[in-house]
Amino acid sequence: MPRDWPASQAKPVAGPFFVAGTGRCGTSHLTRVLGEHPRVHALVWESRFLVDPGGFEDLARALTVAYTPYHSDDALRRLDWLLTQRLTGLTYEAFRGWGLAAEIGAERYQAACDRLWQLLTWYEFDEEVPPLTNEHGREYAAGEPRSLRRVVARYFADRSELIAIVREFTDDLFGGAASRAGKATWCEKTPFNLLSMPFLLEVFPEATVVVITRHPYHVAASHLDQSWAPSDLRQVLNWLEPIYRRWLAQRRELANDPRHVEVKAEELAADWQASRTTLFERLGLPDAHTPSAFAASLLDHRDGQLGPAQRAQVAARLCWAAEELGYQP
Numbered sequence: 001m002p003r004d005w006p007a008s009q010a011k012p013v014a015g016p017f018f019v020a021g022t023g024r025c026g027t028s029h030l031t032r033v034l035g036e037h038p039r040v041h042a043l044v045w046e047s048r049f050l051v052d053p054g055g056f057e058d059l060a061r062a063l064t065v066a067y068t069p070y071h072s073d074d075a076l077r078r079l080d081w082l083l084t085q086r087l088t089g090l091t092y093e094a095f096r097g098w099g100l101a102a103e104i105g106a107e108r109y110q111a112a113c114d115r116l117w118q119l120l121t122w123y124e125f126d127e128e129v130p131p132l133t134n135e136h137g138r139e140y141a142a143g144e145p146r147s148l149r150r151v152v153a154r155y156f157a158d159r160s161e162l163i164a165i166v167r168e169f170t171d172d173l174f175g176g177a178a179s180r181a182g183k184a185t186w187c188e189k190t191p192f193n194l195l196s197m198p199f200l201l202e203v204f205p206e207a208t209v210v211v212i213t214r215h216p217y218h219v220a221a222s223h224l225d226q227s228w229a230p231s232d233l234r235q236v237l238n239w240l241e242p243i244y245r246r247w248l249a250q251r252r253e254l255a256n257d258p259r260h261v262e263v264k265a266e267e268l269a270a271d272w273q274a275s276r277t278t279l280f281e282r283l284g285l286p287d288a289h290t291p292s293a294f295a296a297s298l299l300d301h302r303d304g305q306l307g308p309a310q311r312a313q314v315a316a317r318l319c320w321a322a323e324e325l326g327y328q329p
Contacts, residue, residue: 014284015040015185016174018200018209020193022243023229024222025214026265029292031189034210036290037280041183043174045100049087050203051196054078056166060199063120064159072153076120083113094228104173116169122154167203194247201259208258208283214265215327216244216318217311218302233310237317244321264326268294 017034021027035042049055054075062075085091088109089098101109126147131140140146156162178186193200197209223229223236230236254260261282268275272294277287306314319329 015187016171016204016207017185017187017283018193018197018204018207019187019189019212020197020209021191021212021214022194022219022240022247023191024219024226025191026212026268026294026298027189027191029294029298030210030212030263030268031187032292033276033290033294034187034283036292037285037288039184039285040187041174041178041181041185042187043100043177043189044103045087045098046190047087047100047170047174047188048190049079049082050166050170050200051190051192052082054082056170056203057196057199059120060159060162060166063153063156063162067155069150069152072155073151076151076153080117083116104177108176109173112169112172116165119165120153122152124149124151126150163203170203192243195243195250197250197254197260201257205259209260210283211260211262212265213262213325214299216240216322216325217306217314218299220314220318221302221305224305233306233313237314241317241321244318248321248324265294265299269296269299 017040019027019031019034031042034040051057056079059075059079062071086093086095087098088101089096104112127150129145129148131144174186174188178184193209194211200209201207220233220236220240223240224231224233230239251260251262263275263279268279275294276290280287315329322329
């Protein structure tokens with residue numbers, strides 16, 4: 001088991017790294033930069049199985065303090081769907097064609113999932129499915145299933161035992177990918193890592209979560225152009241405001257933890273060479289040239305996108321967040 005890193009530790013640990021943000025704030029570009037460092041391998045695809053609905057964060061509750069045989073069965077089915085359907089790109093949704101399993105290696109990924117299932121499950125049995133009742137009595141329709149395979153997960157009275165399994169699975173996939181790339185550590189980006197930092201640091205106490213911020217006005221403007229986000233500004237603000245509120249409430253609790261590193265996209269772009277050196281130093285990495293860089297041209301094209309009425313609309317909802325993050329309203 002990894003040792004617990006105290007919040008008072010002065011120097012961050014050099015990996016692994018989780019990149020986080022609101023979305024449309026520079027997470028992808030920051031991940032690309034980190035992956036160009038000689039010591040860091042960046043996953044191309046967002047893993048999502050740690051923090052998404054049905055992922056490990058939900059599983060940790062269902063198999064510990066919220067445990068019942070039915071909760072555990074539901075949690076395992078959701079996790080199985082996430083790992084074997086969504087993240088392998090087989091679903092008919094925005095994640096269709098997702099390539100995480102292919103990036104890891106299909107055989108290695110499947111073998112890791114099989115081992116995980118063995119560690120999480122207690123037993124299985126066939127539960128009878130009763131027939132429907134109709135005017136002629138109780139009978140099954142042609143081809144109707146007579147039973148359901150019920151999976152019962154293990155109950156983890158000691159949460160740390162489950163967390164160790166989650167860690168082993170994750171590090172097997174990501175650490176293996178880093179080793180094959182000849183890198184010492186790994187970096188994973190899922191924007192909503194932002195709202196699950198305590199859980200990520202519970203699983204990897206030696207990790208660093210790198211949060212990149214961007215002016216909320218520009219974040220809102222950029223969301224308007226995305227196929228996965230609302231196209232109406234009011235709806236975009238309804239999408240974003242709860243994210244900012246949850247994040248900034250949590251941010252205060254992590255303010256003094258050196259494993260929480262926050263950078264502004266605008267500051268990185270203003271003087272990239274100096275900012276890059278400082279960034280790597282804060283992450284416990286030696287400075288290194290990276291082909292990718294932050295530049296003002298990546299950010300300032302949003303300046304004129306919102307008109308005065310739209311800017312006032314954003315200000316009414318997110319002015320407080322901009323101020324708390326150190327931006328001019």
